[in-house]
Amino acid sequence: MAGELFSPLSLRSGQVLGSRIAKAAMEENMAGDGQLPDGQLLSLYRRWASGGTGLLITGNVMVHSEALTGPAGVVLDDAAPLEPFTQWAKTGKSGGGAMWMQINHPGRQIQADMPGVVWGPSAVGVDLGKHSSRFGRPVAMTPEQIEATVTRYAVTAHRAEEAGFDGVEVHAAHGYLLSQFLSPLVNRRTDEWGGSLENRARMLLDVVRAVRAAVSPSFAVAVKLNSADFQRGGFDADDARQVIAMLEPLGVDLVELSGGSYESPAMSGRPADARTQAREAYFLDLAKDLVKTSPLPLMLTGGITRRDTAELVLASGVALVGMGTALAVTPDLPDRWRHGREADRQLRPVTWSDKALASAASMAQVRHQLRRIARGSRPKPNTRPAYALLAEQRQQRRALRRYRAWLSAS
Numbered sequence: 001m002a003g004e005l006f007s008p009l010s011l012r013s014g015q016v017l018g019s020r021i022a023k024a025a026m027e028e029n030m031a032g033d034g035q036l037p038d039g040q041l042l043s044l045y046r047r048w049a050s051g052g053t054g055l056l057i058t059g060n061v062m063v064h065s066e067a068l069t070g071p072a073g074v075v076l077d078d079a080a081p082l083e084p085f086t087q088w089a090k091t092g093k094s095g096g097g098a099m100w101m102q103i104n105h106p107g108r109q110i111q112a113d114m115p116g117v118v119w120g121p122s123a124v125g126v127d128l129g130k131h132s133s134r135f136g137r138p139v140a141m142t143p144e145q146i147e148a149t150v151t152r153y154a155v156t157a158h159r160a161e162e163a164g165f166d167g168v169e170v171h172a173a174h175g176y177l178l179s180q181f182l183s184p185l186v187n188r189r190t191d192e193w194g195g196s197l198e199n200r201a202r203m204l205l206d207v208v209r210a211v212r213a214a215v216s217p218s219f220a221v222a223v224k225l226n227s228a229d230f231q232r233g234g235f236d237a238d239d240a241r242q243v244i245a246m247l248e249p250l251g252v253d254l255v256e257l258s259g260g261s262y263e264s265p266a267m268s269g270r271p272a273d274a275r276t277q278a279r280e281a282y283f284l285d286l287a288k289d290l291v292k293t294s295p296l297p298l299m300l301t302g303g304i305t306r307r308d309t310a311e312l313v314l315a316s317g318v319a320l321v322g323m324g325t326a327l328a329v330t331p332d333l334p335d336r337w338r339h340g341r342e343a344d345r346q347l348r349p350v351t352w353s354d355k356a357l358a359s360a361a362s363m364a365q366v367r368h369q370l371r372r373i374a375r376g377s378r379p380k381p382n383t384r385p386a387y388a389l390l391a392e393q394r395q396q397r398r399a400l401r402r403y404r405a406w407l408s409a410s
Contacts, residue, residue, distance in 0.1 A: 167220025
């Protein structure tokens with residue numbers, strides 16, 4: 001039976017979420033010195049914690065210090081000090097909701113100017129046409145590197161629980177490493193990690209098993225999965241259906257559905273399939289089909305900004321509504337809904353024809369709002385996309401210098 005937005009959700013781990021509204025992960029790219037959470041992130045999450053969500057999921061935390069989605073990415077590995085993460089968890093839970101850490105490895109989706117490693121299931125680079133040179137050229141992972149990476153996920157999950165987080169979400173969507181293994185377009189291996197869907201899903205399943213074994217039974221373990229990659233011949237909804245079934249016996253609490261990758265950025269409302277661009281809940285049609293057979297509760301993220309849309313999502317059988325951009329513009333939106341109000345502002349749309357640049361500008365706009373919230377300022381949603389993108393590029397250059405120095409000293 002569909003739940004009401006402000007009704008609790010009980011998970012198989014025994015954890016109970018206070019409502020059906022979650023802040024989905026957004027990559028903040030706001031790490032302080034040592035790639036650690038600092039006062040900026042605490043300020044941002046304190047604002048969200050007071051806004052009425054039942055669950056906060058952090059932006060992706062890196063499991064490998066030599067592989068970051070951006071130069072200001074947060075890293076939690078076996079060498080990181082735990083106290084900054086303890087403060088982050090405590091702050092995120094200060095409003096009474098749960099706090100989960102999203103854990104991730106970018107694989108081949110690493111900027112070309114970043115130090116470290118660029119790995120993938122196969123030596124297949126990111127294809128962005130004239131923008132392809134923005135990303136490094138990947139090398140195919142060895143079996144030993146795959147096994148070491150599985151262990152890294154488990155170490156990060158264990159340390160997240162030690163720090164006081166309530167759960168982790170394994171990121172297997174948006175074209176990052178585990179999503180790359182799932183994709184028949186990117187994964188061209190002929191060994192036990194390639195070919196059939198069962199083989200392509202092997203690394204994800206091994207990661208989930210290792211994570212579940214490294215944490216307590218009451219600690220939540222979720223997976224973020226593409227409902228589809230929106231690329232011809234890529235990971236599709238039928239693949240997602242089968243992978244969800246594979247995850248069920250492994251103690252997974254929840255599967256979050258999203259879609260797309262850097263090559264087809266459906267998650268920002270600009271998929272290769274233009275039909276999804278003009279509406280909210282980008283992936284609802286796919287979710288409606290998946291929920292019919294899913295043995296696990298599903299969370300849907302992508303473009304939800306209004307209460308009636310959120311209620312439509314729940315009415316479809318989806319258990320949890322995830323929002324990202326909407327909470328970057330209106331961090332107290334759940335409380336507004338509870339009191340019969342809606343957001344009074346929307347993020348300025350990016351209408352550029354170059355979809356790769358448009359996606360980058362959209363993400364820069366969101367992060368511009370996050371930094372304003374972290375400084376105690378109000379979001380400014382009509383910020384021009386070009387301004388946000390240029391400001392982000394300046395910040396990235398500074399962060400890259402810090403990251404290079406830190407990595408060389410580690």
